[in-house]
Amino acid sequence: MNRRVMRILSESDVVLEVLDARFPDLTRIRSIEDYVRKKGKGLVFVLNKVDLVPKEYAEDWKRILSKEAPTVFVSAKNRWGTRILRRTIRSMTDKRPLYVGVVGYPNVGKSSIINVLVGRHAAGVSPRPGFTRGEQLVRLARGIYLIDTPGVVDTKDETLLLLVGGLDPGKAKNPELAAHILLTNLHAMGEIEAGSLEDYAREKGFLLKGGEPDLRRAAVDVLRRFQRGEIGGSYEWMREVDGLLKGDDVA
Ligand SMILES: Nc1nc2c(ncn2[C@@H]2O[C@H](COP(=O)(O)OP(=O)(O)OP(=O)(O)O)[C@@H](O)[C@H]2O)c(=O)[nH]1
Ligand SMILES: [Mg+2]
Known part of the structure; x- marks a missing residue:
């Protein structure tokens, strides 16, 4: 520690x-x-x-x-x-x-x-x-x-850390996975229209030079909004996350 x-x-x-x-x-x-x-x-x-x-x-x-x-x-x-x-x-x-x-x-x-x-x-x-x-x-x-005190984390699992708000999405190696999990679930709960990071990026106008969707930018945006509490009110799903994701990667 x-x-x-x-x-x-x-x-x-x-x-x-x-x-x-x-x-x-x-x-x-x-x-x-x-x-x-x-x-x-x-x-x-x-x-x-x-x-x-x-x-x-x-x-x-x-x-x-x-x-x-x-x-x-x-x-x-x-x-x-x-x-x-x-x-x-x-x-x-x-x-x-x-x-x-x-x-x-x-x-x-x-x-x-x-x-x-x-x-x-x-x-x-x-x-x-x-x-x-x-x-x-x-x-x-x-x-x-x-x-x-400064925050302490008890896991090395980046996706888990992102989902509990313990890591700045901008500093993550692969924010796309956590954002994908979040987005597909919030979409299924009817909370968010976009059902994929591609859709979300297009909806927000997050495009790369060639017009391709900027998935990393979309992922960081989804996770930041979630960490701020702006999205993610679908709590039945969160209850599941708390039960499902816990534990295995404790450092
Ligand atoms: N909705 C909500 N947001 C909160 C609450 N308490 C804190 N926040 C927000 O959560 C974020 C983090 O708050 P901090 O007090 O800086 O958290 P911390 O645990 O000291 O964070 P570190 O110093 O990074 O370890 C800020 O954006 C706060 O405004 C709360 O009760 N409800
Ligand atoms: Mg603090």
């Missing part, structure tokens, strides 16, 4: 593991959880971006995750759940000063959560995964500090 994140974990008393509510299981980082448990630190699951999923879906996951650690729903975007999260952090331990490490996949909203918790723009936020590079200590209340 990333050495810097490891050090932050060792300095933390409580660890908030931020998960994307659309893919809770796929964005878990088991190596971090194992370490946190082994060291007897407090673990809290924070399901962020709940504004992007139906309530029942989030509640199903809360039921499952709560068996392992306290689980809190949050939407940093809509400022939901911040009071409960603050209360949960305080209730974990009486130790002060209290250091709370905020960890998770790139782009799950770690920095955004810190900002809504403290009520000001303390940590940099961006739709590009991998935005936060160093650590940052932010004071939450007297004696309680949050530590922002």
Whole structure:
């Protein structure tokens, strides 16, 4: 695992593991959880971006995750759940000063959560995964500090990373496969008209010099829109992804 994140974990008393509510299981980082448990630190699951999923879906996951650690729903975007999260952090331990490490996949909203918790723009936020590079200590209340961290990934599977928003599509070697999976499914759900990357590229006017569709550009565009939450509201399919794609390529 990333050495810097490891050090932050060792300095933390409580660890908030931020998960994307659309893919809770796929964005878990088991190596971090194992370490946190082994060291007897407090673990809290924070399901962020709940504004992007139906309530029942989030509640199903809360039921499952709560068996392992306290689980809190949050939407940093809509400022939901911040009071409960603050209360949960305080209730974990009486130790002060209290250091709370905020960890998770790139782009799950770690920095955004810190900002809504403290009520000001303390940590940099961006739709590009991998935005936060160093650590940052932010004071939450007297004696309680949050530590922002760079994202950690638990898989080498580029397609999976793209689908969970953990990699900038522009930096991917082969964004076409993930975009194809996404597009064909969203098309089948009736959410998107184009049923192939070719159609999507033509529709958008993404053409190469000879007039051929620019598939890479189309793929990057589809994935960026998905990562921003502009498309991908067909959640039954996402529920399947969370079950189907998980696990095999864990590094
Ligand atoms: N819809 C929605 N978008 C969110 C929410 N929280 C964060 N975002 C968006 O998700 C993107 C990533 O947010 P960040 O806070 O930068 O995520 P991060 O986990 O710190 O990302 P890295 O620093 O790259 O690891 C930004 O475009 C945010 O606006 C949320 O609750 N709902
Ligand atoms: Mg960040």
